[in-house]
Amino acid sequence: MTGSPAVMAPADGPVAGAAPGPRPRRRRGVPQSLLGLAGLAALVVLVEILPRIGVLPREYFPPSSEIGRALADLVQTSEFWTSVGDTLQGWALGLAIASVAGVVLGILIGGSRFTREFTASTIEFLRPIPSVALIPIAVLLFGTDIESKLLLVVYASFWQVLIQVLYGVQDIDPVAQDTARAYGLGRWARVRYLTWPTALPYVMTGLRLAAAVALILAVTAELVIGNPGLGKLLATAQSSGAYATTYAIVVVTGILGVLVNLAFRAVERWSLSWHPSQRGELVV
Amino acid sequence: MSIVRRLGLTFGLPIILLAAWWFASANSTDFFFPPLSEILTALKDEWFGPRLLADVVPSVLRLLAGYAVAVVVAVTLGVVIGTSRTVRATLEPVLEFFRAIPPPVLVPIFLLLFGIGDGMKIIVIAFGCMWPILLNTVEGVRAVDSVLSDTARTYRITGTARLRTLVLPAASPQIYAGLRQGLSVAIILMVISELFAASNGLGFAVVQAQRSFAIAETWAGMLMLGLLGFLLAMLFKLVENRQLAWYHGLRRAQRSS
Numbered sequence: 001m002t003g004s005p006a007v008m009a010p011a012d013g014p015v016a017g018a019a020p021g022p023r024p025r026r027r028r029g030v031p032q033s034l035l036g037l038a039g040l041a042a043l044v045v046l047v048e049i050l051p052r053i054g055v056l057p058r059e060y061f062p063p064s065s066e067i068g069r070a071l072a073d074l075v076q077t078s079e080f081w082t083s084v085g086d087t088l089q090g091w092a093l094g095l096a097i098a099s100v101a102g103v104v105l106g107i108l109i110g111g112s113r114f115t116r117e118f119t120a121s122t123i124e125f126l127r128p129i130p131s132v133a134l135i136p137i138a139v140l141l142f143g144t145d146i147e148s149k150l151l152l153v154v155y156a157s158f159w160q161v162l163i164q165v166l167y168g169v170q171d172i173d174p175v176a177q178d179t180a181r182a183y184g185l186g187r188w189a190r191v192r193y194l195t196w197p198t199a200l201p202y203v204m205t206g207l208r209l210a211a212a213v214a215l216i217l218a219v220t221a222e223l224v225i226g227n228p229g230l231g232k233l234l235a236t237a238q239s240s241g242a243y244a245t246t247y248a249i250v251v252v253t254g255i256l257g258v259l260v261n262l263a264f265r266a267v268e269r270w271s272l273s274w275h276p277s278q279r280g281e282l283v284v
Numbered sequence: 285m286s287i288v289r290r291l292g293l294t295f296g297l298p299i300i301l302l303a304a305w306w307f308a309s310a311n312s313t314d315f316f317f318p319p320l321s322e323i324l325t326a327l328k329d330e331w332f333g334p335r336l337l338a339d340v341v342p343s344v345l346r347l348l349a350g351y352a353v354a355v356v357v358a359v360t361l362g363v364v365i366g367t368s369r370t371v372r373a374t375l376e377p378v379l380e381f382f383r384a385i386p387p388p389v390l391v392p393i394f395l396l397l398f399g400i401g402d403g404m405k406i407i408v409i410a411f412g413c414m415w416p417i418l419l420n421t422v423e424g425v426r427a428v429d430s431v432l433s434d435t436a437r438t439y440r441i442t443g444t445a446r447l448r449t450l451v452l453p454a455a456s457p458q459i460y461a462g463l464r465q466g467l468s469v470a471i472i473l474m475v476i477s478e479l480f481a482a483s484n485g486l487g488f489a490v491v492q493a494q495r496s497f498a499i500a501e502t503w504a505g506m507l508m509l510g511l512l513g514f515l516l517a518m519l520f521k522l523v524e525n526r527q528l529a530w531y532h533g534l535r536r537a538q539r540s541s
Contacts, residue, residue, distance in 0.1 A: 032373040039374040060396040121294045128517035132475045133509035136494035136502045216386040238392040257384025
């Protein structure tokens with residue numbers, strides 16, 4: 001989703017989908033949120049039935065009631081909450097470092113045409129390097145300390161922010177730019193009142209993408225390297241044969257992912273409440 | 285822009301960085317940071333030598349197989365789901381949930397379900413990179429211009445013709461955005477799936493080198509992974525630029541007007 005600003009056109013699913021424009025009112029059926037709940041319920045039922053009737057191997061794929069029970073047991077252990085804390089700590093720290101670095105470097109690099117062109121090839125080369133490629137060296141240098149997790153998280157999420165900021169900075173309205181110059185705004189004031197507001201929607205998109213990627217890499221690092229956290233808990237559960245618990249942890253990571261996504265969408269809406277893309281939902 | 289200037293801009297920084305690495309590490313005795321010359325030798329002798337066929341090729345084949353499965357399944361499902369409002373509303377939370385699961389956590393589970401063979405790795409890759417493609421396709425199909433859509437209906441363009449001439453082209457910018465995300469997930473999963481149970485593959489070999497403290501080889505393996513990621517991204521860009529030339533042109537025109 002990096003790149004084409006078209007992707008970040010306003011429209012967040014449901015709102016635009018239900019646009020109450022001048023169209024003839026169609027017969028309204030069941031509300032959307034109910035349908036969504038029905039979908040989730042169907043998934044739970046399916047996971048309950050399929051292992052029981054033998055479509056999925058019961059031994060390795062417990063029905064949802066067992067997963068649910070395992071989850072209920074899990075949330076009563078302090079080990080679980082420590083793991084959630086560890087995962088979130090790595091995620092938040094890594095994301096914070098990557099965001100600050102991405103925004104600052106993005107504004108510096110994007111500020112002049114020369115630096116942009118000079119760094120373009122290097123960025124294009126470094127960005128697609130999968131961050132899991134860093135696992136071996138992270139292990140060698142830091143072992144299972146939090147630094148190895150941070151290295152992966154920061155590397156992966158940094159590019160998401162940087163690329164978006166670079167797009168955002170280039171989006172500055174030339175007229176506004178000239179006006180600011182003509183009125184003698186200094187360098188800092190231009191960044192503050194021109195660059196930053198222009199780039200903010202892009203920054204927010206970048207942050208949202210980075211937050212999702214950071215969570216993936218935090219859990220991956222725990223799983224593969226063995227830093228304390230949900231990933232390690234999952235690896236332990238799987239290797240000790242506690243399969244229902246393994247699935248329960250997968251469900252927890254999914255819920256965390258959804259929460260992170262929702263939270264960042266909310267922050268995006270809140271911080272951009274002044275921006276035209278968020279103000280109206282009028283579809284022209 | 286003159287050619288010299290252009291070359292300078294493109295290769296200037298990479299050359300500076302490489303030179304800095306080369307000289308900074310030239311006489312390095314630090315165990316973890318061997319001289320770049322040693323790393324490059326290892327890259328040439330090992331990774332472009334016997335390991336190319338033994339490890340790199342199997343990895344890439346699994347990656348491509350998994351990715352291909354994901355593209356076919358996700359785009360097909362995405363078109364079906366995106367076309368109907370009710371289906372979309374019903375499935376959206378489920379799909380969002382599956383997308384939110386960090387794909388690598390599926391590896392231990394798929395290990396249980398599908399064993400440790402190539403099949404498991406391909407399934408992991410396909411399953412993991414399918415969600416961004418699927419959700420972007422749904423979004424793209426949903427957002428087909430309503431005037432175009434009504435026009436097609438008026439002219440009774442339905443079925444395959446509608447799909448080929450209206451829905452897929454209209455959704456393709458979004459679909460490509462999903463495909464690009466999916467590709468990077470696929471590369472990650474290619475590596476991760478080989479870390480757990482494998483007898484060959486790029487990820488397997490790199491970790492093997494790391495565990496036996498063959499440092500130069502480990503670094504070389506990381507460079508190889510980086511090169512692979514870069515090449516695939518370039519290839520993808522090439523295809524995208526060809527397929528979406530009309531779209532980029534359209535956007536440029538809209539911007540300048």
